[in-house]
Amino acid sequence: MTTSTRGTGRVPAVLVLEDGRIFRGRAYGAVGETFGEAVFSTGMTGYQETLTDPSYHRQVVVMTAPHVGNTGVNDEDMESRKIWVSGYVVRDPARVPSNWRSTRTLDEELAAQGVVGICGIDTRALTRHLRERGAMRVGIFSGDAVADEASMLAEVRKAPEMSGADLSAEVATTEPYVVPAVGEKRFTVAAVDLGIKGMTPHRMAERGIEVHVLPATATVEDVYAVDPDGVFFSNGPGDPSTADHAVSVMRAVLERGTPLFGICFGNQILGRALGFGTYKLKYGHRGINQPVQDRTTGKVEVTAHNHGFAVDAPLDKVSDTPYGRAEVSHVCLNDNVVEGLQLLDRPAFSVQYHPEAAAGPHDAAYLFDRFTSLMSTVPMEGQRA
Numbered sequence: 001m002t003t004s005t006r007g008t009g010r011v012p013a014v015l016v017l018e019d020g021r022i023f024r025g026r027a028y029g030a031v032g033e034t035f036g037e038a039v040f041s042t043g044m045t046g047y048q049e050t051l052t053d054p055s056y057h058r059q060v061v062v063m064t065a066p067h068v069g070n071t072g073v074n075d076e077d078m079e080s081r082k083i084w085v086s087g088y089v090v091r092d093p094a095r096v097p098s099n100w101r102s103t104r105t106l107d108e109e110l111a112a113q114g115v116v117g118i119c120g121i122d123t124r125a126l127t128r129h130l131r132e133r134g135a136m137r138v139g140i141f142s143g144d145a146v147a148d149e150a151s152m153l154a155e156v157r158k159a160p161e162m163s164g165a166d167l168s169a170e171v172a173t174t175e176p177y178v179v180p181a182v183g184e185k186r187f188t189v190a191a192v193d194l195g196i197k198g199m200t201p202h203r204m205a206e207r208g209i210e211v212h213v214l215p216a217t218a219t220v221e222d223v224y225a226v227d228p229d230g231v232f233f234s235n236g237p238g239d240p241s242t243a244d245h246a247v248s249v250m251r252a253v254l255e256r257g258t259p260l261f262g263i264c265f266g267n268q269i270l271g272r273a274l275g276f277g278t279y280k281l282k283y284g285h286r287g288i289n290q291p292v293q294d295r296t297t298g299k300v301e302v303t304a305h306n307h308g309f310a311v312d313a314p315l316d317k318v319s320d321t322p323y324g325r326a327e328v329s330h331v332c333l334n335d336n337v338v339e340g341l342q343l344l345d346r347p348a349f350s351v352q353y354h355p356e357a358a359a360g361p362h363d364a365a366y367l368f369d370r371f372t373s374l375m376s377t378v379p380m381e382g383q384r385a
């Protein structure tokens with residue numbers, strides 16, 4: 001149960017991890033109780049984009065930056081229609097936001113959207129705990145929801161796990177919509193929405209692409225009904241091993257040889273479509289300061305991440321797949337996790353991280369140009385030899 005009463009900063013709150021570790025602090029945002037997977041983000045800025053990223057659905061986000069809320073909340077930086085995190089954990093919230101675009105405080109916005117948070121806890125100790133033990137289920141209880149430790153722990157252990165969670169349909173659009181090209185229209189793209197962030201179609205639109213955003217349930221016929229020059233698969237919440245429908249649609253796109261680009265969940269789906277497995281990372285990558293190497297150019301880029309799963313593909317060799325040869329195009333320099341895939345015989349590639357990165361950094365924006373040039377070089381249906 002959640003009330004929309006704003007946390008006053010004095011209401012007691014308790015964070016309970018599924019392994020029994022407990023942190024006591026004060027309510028932040030809505031007062032009540034909430035459950036999810038505890039994950040940490042190392043972003044020093046961009047909290048509004050984080051909170052409204054649909055990929056965070058059912059996750060309780062711990063901010064490693066100690067001071068959060070300094071720039072308040074504005075109407076322009078939302079990545080989707082609402083806040084998706086199921087809970088929010090900060091050490092020291094800003095009391096007075098200061099920014100020319102700010103229209104309300106983060107505390108007020110969380111409360112207005114019924115998002116239960118906690119502040120005043122040692123987020124560094126909590127992050128170290130999650131780093132050592134791995135992401136796990138968590139509950140936040142505040143006000144009347146605070147109970148004895150054993151019963152709060154029992155509630156946390158009843159909450160659903162992230163492994164096996166099929167969540168795209170809970171966050172994606174139910175109706176198709178079009179994001180028009182900015183300036184002259186050059187291409188049409190069908191974008192399968194598995195939890196898309198607003199900045200993604202925008203980055204395509206500014207390159208002259210008209211983007212038809214389709215629901216997660218879109219069929220191959222729906223995709224081709226818009227007569228696309230390229231097909232895009234978005235980011236999204238949940239476990240990629242459940243995304244069977246998206247994998248089958250993507251296989252049909254690969255079969256036809258239409259230029260294809262995937263981001264994050266879309267990268268995991270390409271991995272599965274090619275026959276690779278996916279697995280859960282111990283504590284995932286979240287933040288806007290992750291070093292990735294583009295192995296096709298050797299260049300290193302600083303990138304935005306939000307993923308708890310990864311593709312299991314060999315780094316050291318080209319793989320034979322039902323759609324020709326494939327290789328790992330990008331790798332994370334912190335831990336060698338696969339961060340991108342590309343096909344060598346078909347116009348298809350994907351990355352595990354976020355080139356659209358609204359809050360930056362923008363090092364990876366060239367990937368949208370790569371997608372555009374794939375569409376420029378692939379002959380249209382009727383022109384094929």
Ligand SMILES: NC(=O)CC[C@H](N)C(=O)O
Pocket residue numbers: 055234235236237238239240263264265266306307308309310
């Ligand atoms: N941002 C995303 O698309 C995340 C993909 C997937 N839900 C993961 O956690 O790995």
